[in-house]
Amino acid sequence: MDRNVYKAMADVVGQEFISDDPVVLETYSFNWLTEFLPGAAPCKYMPHRPAAVVLPGSVEEVQQVVKICNRYGVKYKALSTGYGSHSLPGQGNVVVLDLRRMNRIVEINEEQGYAVVEPYVTWAQLAAEVMKKGYFTTPVQAGSQASVLANVTSGWGMNTFGNHGGHNGRNCLAVEWVLPTGELLKLGPPEGWFSGDGPGPSLRGIMRGYCGAQGALGVFTKVGIKLHHWPGPPELKTRSGGLMLYYRLDEIPEFMELFAPSFDTYEALADFMVKAGESEIAYSLVRAGGIAHMTSMFGSLSNQEIFENYHESGFLQILEEEVKHPCIVLIFARTKEEFEYKKAVLMDIIEETGGKILPPFLEGPFADLMKQEMPVALFGNDTHFIHHQGGFVISAGYMGNTDAVVRHMGVPAEKLKKKYMEKGAILFDGDDSTYHNSFDHGAYIYMEMEFHYDAALPDSVEASRKAIEEERTTRLEEKLGFEPNDIGLCVGDASLTPWERVKEISKRYMNFHAWQQRIKQALDPENISDGTNYGGGTPKPGQ
Amino acid sequence: MALKDYKKDMVRCARCSVCKFIPLSSIIKSWRFAYGCPAIARYHFHSYSAGGKLILALSLLEGRITPSPKLRDVVYACTLCGLCDHACKIGTDMEVLEILHEFRVHLVEKGEGPLEAHRPIIESIKNYGNVWMQPRARRERWAKDLDVKILDGKKVKADVLYYVGCTYSYDPELQRVAINTARIFQTAGVDFGILGRNEVCCVSPAYMVGVTSLFEEVGRANIELFNELGVETVVTSCAGCYSMFKSKYPRLGVKMNFEVKHTVQVFYELLQKGKLSPARWNGGQVTYHDPCHLGRLGERREPSHGREKYVLGTMPVKEIPKAMGAKGICDEPRALLDALGAEGKEMERRREYAWCCGAGGGVKTGVPDLASFASGERIQEAVSTGAGVLVTACPWCEKNLQDAVEQARAGLRILDITDVITGGEV
Ligand SMILES: Cc1cc2nc3c(=O)[nH]c(=O)nc-3n(C[C@H](O)[C@H](O)[C@@H](O)COP(=O)(O)OP(=O)(O)OC[C@H]3O[C@@H](n4cnc5c(N)ncnc54)[C@H](O)[C@@H]3O)c2cc1C
Ligand code: SF4
Ligand code: SF4
Numbered sequence: 001m002d003r004n005v006y007k008a009m010a011d012v013v014g015q016e017f018i019s020d021d022p023v024v025l026e027t028y029s030f031n032w033l034t035e036f037l038p039g040a041a042p043c044k045y046m047p048h049r050p051a052a053v054v055l056p057g058s059v060e061e062v063q064q065v066v067k068i069c070n071r072y073g074v075k076y077k078a079l080s081t082g083y084g085s086h087s088l089p090g091q092g093n094v095v096v097l098d099l100r101r102m103n104r105i106v107e108i109n110e111e112q113g114y115a116v117v118e119p120y121v122t123w124a125q126l127a128a129e130v131m132k133k134g135y136f137t138t139p140v141q142a143g144s145q146a147s148v149l150a151n152v153t154s155g156w157g158m159n160t161f162g163n164h165g166g167h168n169g170r171n172c173l174a175v176e177w178v179l180p181t182g183e184l185l186k187l188g189p190p191e192g193w194f195s196g197d198g199p200g201p202s203l204r205g206i207m208r209g210y211c212g213a214q215g216a217l218g219v220f221t222k223v224g225i226k227l228h229h230w231p232g233p234p235e236l237k238t239r240s241g242g243l244m245l246y247y248r249l250d251e252i253p254e255f256m257e258l259f260a261p262s263f264d265t266y267e268a269l270a271d272f273m274v275k276a277g278e279s280e281i282a283y284s285l286v287r288a289g290g291i292a293h294m295t296s297m298f299g300s301l302s303n304q305e306i307f308e309n310y311h312e313s314g315f316l317q318i319l320e321e322e323v324k325h326p327c328i329v330l331i332f333a334r335t336k337e338e339f340e341y342k343k344a345v346l347m348d349i350i351e352e353t354g355g356k357i358l359p360p361f362l363e364g365p366f367a368d369l370m371k372q373e374m375p376v377a378l379f380g381n382d383t384h385f386i387h388h389q390g391g392f393v394i395s396a397g398y399m400g401n402t403d404a405v406v407r408h409m410g411v412p413a414e415k416l417k418k419k420y421m422e423k424g425a426i427l428f429d430g431d432d433s434t435y436h437n438s439f440d441h442g443a444y445i446y447m448e449m450e451f452h453y454d455a456a457l458p459d460s461v462e463a464s465r466k467a468i469e470e471e472r473t474t475r476l477e478e479k480l481g482f483e484p485n486d487i488g489l490c491v492g493d494a495s496l497t498p499w500e501r502v503k504e505i506s507k508r509y510m511n512f513h514a515w516q517q518r519i520k521q522a523l524d525p526e527n528i529s530d531g532t533n534y535g536g537g538t539p540k541p542g543q
Numbered sequence: 544m545a546l547k548d549y550k551k552d553m554v555r556c557a558r559c560s561v562c563k564f565i566p567l568s569s570i571i572k573s574w575r576f577a578y579g580c581p582a583i584a585r586y587h588f589h590s591y592s593a594g595g596k597l598i599l600a601l602s603l604l605e606g607r608i609t610p611s612p613k614l615r616d617v618v619y620a621c622t623l624c625g626l627c628d629h630a631c632k633i634g635t636d637m638e639v640l641e642i643l644h645e646f647r648v649h650l651v652e653k654g655e656g657p658l659e660a661h662r663p664i665i666e667s668i669k670n671y672g673n674v675w676m677q678p679r680a681r682r683e684r685w686a687k688d689l690d691v692k693i694l695d696g697k698k699v700k701a702d703v704l705y706y707v708g709c710t711y712s713y714d715p716e717l718q719r720v721a722i723n724t725a726r727i728f729q730t731a732g733v734d735f736g737i738l739g740r741n742e743v744c745c746v747s748p749a750y751m752v753g754v755t756s757l758f759e760e761v762g763r764a765n766i767e768l769f770n771e772l773g774v775e776t777v778v779t780s781c782a783g784c785y786s787m788f789k790s791k792y793p794r795l796g797v798k799m800n801f802e803v804k805h806t807v808q809v810f811y812e813l814l815q816k817g818k819l820s821p822a823r824w825n826g827g828q829v830t831y832h833d834p835c836h837l838g839r840l841g842e843r844r845e846p847s848h849g850r851e852k853y854v855l856g857t858m859p860v861k862e863i864p865k866a867m868g869a870k871g872i873c874d875e876p877r878a879l880l881d882a883l884g885a886e887g888k889e890m891e892r893r894r895e896y897a898w899c900c901g902a903g904g905g906v907k908t909g910v911p912d913l914a915s916f917a918s919g920e921r922i923q924e925a926v927s928t929g930a931g932v933l934v935t936a937c938p939w940c941e942k943n944l945q946d947a948v949e950q951a952r953a954g955l956r957i958l959d960i961t962d963v964i965t966g967g968e969v
Binding site: 017019021022023024026027028030031032041042043044045053055081082083084098100101105121122124125126127128129142143144145146235236238240241245246247249296301302303304306307311376377379380381382383384385386387388389390391392421424425426427428429452453454455456457460 | 550551552553554555556557558559560561563564566567568569570571572573574577587588589590594595598599601602605607608611613614617631632633634635636853854855856857858859860861864865867869894895
């Protein structure tokens with residue numbers, strides 16, 4: 001890196017907090033899903049190393065570093081915890097701003113139910129603090145070790161508690177924002193951090209849009225996030241020794257119960273999910289595919305146990321006969337009356353829609369798993385298990401009407417996946433590995449199809465890529481594509497750069513990329529904030 | 544054994560950062576004490592985390608980077624405490640800790656490790672049989688006023704070998720723990736003896752920094768020596784020695800005709816049999832610090848060396864089941880403190896997810912800055928419980944935490960569990 005630029009940045013953050021040593025840069029070149037990017041080196045390396053990594057400790061330092069980038073024409077990209085290829089520079093000569101040192105919870109406002117956090121506050125940290133005050137958060141499935149701010153301001157927003165807590169894009173109440181030029185902007189109310197309209201007036205579309213600008217529009221340094229009610233105790237008591245996650249609840253909160261109703265057809269499941277959403281009874285309403293997929297992800301702690309406990313033992317077969325299309329409903333209430341009411345409504349809806357709850361023969365470790373361990377997975381949001389097999393990738397995600405998404409999208413997905421499983425190229429985890437997540441009491445639902453492969457087996461990576469490409473084509477042909485969510489993730493067609501992919505998708509959605517470009521140009525006239533995934537354009541490898 | 548055996552695990556790293564925190568599974572109780580890895584908490588760049596080191600190991604094997612002083616600094620800025628291994632294994636079958644250790648072995652084999660500061664210790668083990676550059680004859684001095692048998696396996700025999708360890712044998716501040724232990728054993732009627740000047744270092748310091756040749760040579764000799772004594776049990780007060788005997792020596796392939804125990808296990812057994820009548824503790828509230836090598840690394844671990852088979856298409860199943868680290872010695876010290884009437888105040892990071900004191904993995908000697916950062920952090924956590932006393936069961940933890948207390952001028956006493964059993968320092 002140019003020594004003048006390096007020195008200027010080192011003067012701001014201190015020598016200790018900047019590096020362009022290959023030993024540091026190398027670890028900002030490797031990430032989840034990188035193996036699917038065009039031009040990626042084998043073994044999950046990005047095509048480019050960053051020019052340097054800087055660790056600013058305050059908003060003032062962020063501003064100064066960004067201004068230096070503007071002065072010298074050096075691109076930059078911010079990351080919070082940096083989970084995923086979208087957090088790394090998509091082109092050469094980019095400075096990474098790793099925001100790890102900005103890790104404070106600035107405020108928890110009990111009266112108005114919000115928290116203000118810096119980029120490196122994780123969901124787990126925030127949840128631990130706000131539970132003590134009767135609140136809970138909306139942690140992203142990437143896991144509660146990920147950043148609250150990154151998800152709320154800059155990348156997607158789907159979460160397990162969306163049924164009552166909504167999409168995280170909507171939970172954004174106000175932001176402190178270092179614009180691509182280095183100027184500081186506070187969006188939201190002049191005093192405090194609660195603006196019902198989010199970073200109003202109605203600027204959410206410019207600030208983040210649906211998928212977030214993914215680092216292309218400067219750096220967010222604080223966010224005000226809406227908190228949601230927590231009917232449980234100030235702290236959950238857990239103990240070690242579980243079948244699935246290793247930790248289980250020691251005391252199950254009094255008015256909490258998890259149900260896994262199952263349905264014979266996608267139609268019945270869709271009916272149920274619509275009605276359960278509308279009835280506003282569920283703290284969480286999600287699906288993790290069929291029973292084979294559920295057990296292969298979190299049925300046991302190790303791969304060996306998953307294989308022995310479900311496959312070799314024949315237990316999976318018994319389960320599959322009983323449980324065709326399951327989903328997960330968490331009932332959580334403040335009082336006995338509320339709890340009983342919600343359970344009664346749930347049972348009525350299950351009956352009405354032709355569903356059933358797990359039969360009695362499933363008592364024992366499996367029942368304990370559902371009662372004591374699944375809630376830990378949900379609340380702790382310990383989703384690390386999705387990497388059990390060594391690789392996890394999703395098809396383009398879809399956000400749409402609950403009935404339509406659940407009813408129509410399962411069957412084509414099943415057909416498509418089967419062939420790859422039969423070849424042994426991806427994990428044999430049953431036909432249905434669709435994940436669903438209800439939002440705003442069933443107003444809409446998010447769906448993605450999950451493929452598990454082994455990142456250490458190139459053929460397996462390639463098979464997943466092809467499966468996803470085919471899945472996208474099938475959906476387009478069958479006109480099943482609702483709202484695509486693969487912006488930035490970029491799996492599938494390996495010939496397109498992330499920005500070319502955005503443009504492809506954009507054709508079907510009123511050329512939204514043109515608006516992204518305009519926003520980007522207005523806020524970042526010199527195109528300094530790395531626009532790989534948003535509004536910018538990435539050179540092809542070698543260009 | 545080779546670093547490349549674990550290449551698949553390196554590729555599988557998702558860069559998720561789970562290894563930087565204590566387990567997410569509703570274990571995190573506050574913003575303040577959520578972090579788990581001392582190295583990344585101190586140095587911030589991703590390279591210093593376990594995930595970062597896995598990427599670097601892969602990059603080295605792939606020829607994307609070459610050995611350099613910076614690489615060596617990063618690899619050795621790690622206490623090998625294994626917190627990352629526990630956290631990662633909640634969701635994967637990856638053998639993170641084995642890789643971190645093999646990385647060091649690899650650097651040593653290439654002439655790139657260990658750190659300069661480690662070399663005198665390695666030489667000391669070779670020349671004097673201890674890490675402190677002390678004459679062999681002084682090893683038994685702590686016992687001179689005690690009527691303790693010195694075992695030779697022929698004329699002088701016993702059921703139990705009390706293996707004291709280098710630090711408790713030589714360190715004037717810590718010899719009291721050996722004295723306490725001998726007295727407790729004598730009072731309880733345990734038939735034990737020591738090796739005296741013939742005791743040789745457990746070789747943990749060499750193993751930890753990757754000097755495998757010395758580990759193999761000294762480790763084998765120690766097993767043979769213990770076998771010759773004909774003892775039923777080898778008991779040690781040092782968590783580091785315990786973990787070596789329990790978990791690393793079995794890897795040498797020499798039959799071990801004895802059981803291995805830490806003194807806290809023996810004290811607990813004596814208590815249960817009514818042979819230990821400790822003084823009631825009246826020193827106020829205590830908090831217990833789990834030494835890594837007694838807690839999560841006190842469980843027997845066998846490496847798979849990457850051996851695995853595929854089931855269900857692409858699901859890799861390791862030949863050897865993973866060790867999570869929760870079968871170590873965590874209950875016994877707590878039960879002892881409870882029985883003594885000591886009111887226990889738990890720290891948030893405890894048992895298999897305890898925060899490391901910062902001394903292990905050659906860090907106290909090689910990267911003192913990290914050692915004092917980690918111990919300072921632990922002291923703050925201990926103080927936050929409201930306890931006035933921190934009890935532990937490892938000489939390295941005790942030394943490092945004591946240094947931190949002095950540095951921070953914190954109003955906290957650091958004691959060994961034998962101090963509590965005997966009712967105060969000897
Ligand atoms: C396995 C897995 C599962 C996932 N599941 C979901 C899911 O269910 N729902 C969902 O919404 N997302 C999901 N994601 C996507 C995404 O990684 C998360 O949304 C994101 O919040 C993770 O947080 P992070 O701290 O790792 O973000 P980072 O990776 O650090 O950042 C995410 C993006 O935001 C940008 N960014 C980060 N911080 C800032 C900042 N301060 N200012 C400006 N830009 C910034 C980065 O450049 C990057 O493009 C998943 C990711 C993974 C790896
Ligand atoms: S080592 Fe494990 S926990 Fe750490 S980043 Fe890699 S996969 Fe995640
Ligand atoms: S062994 Fe301990 S210090 Fe080393 S990387 Fe793992 S958690 Fe960090």
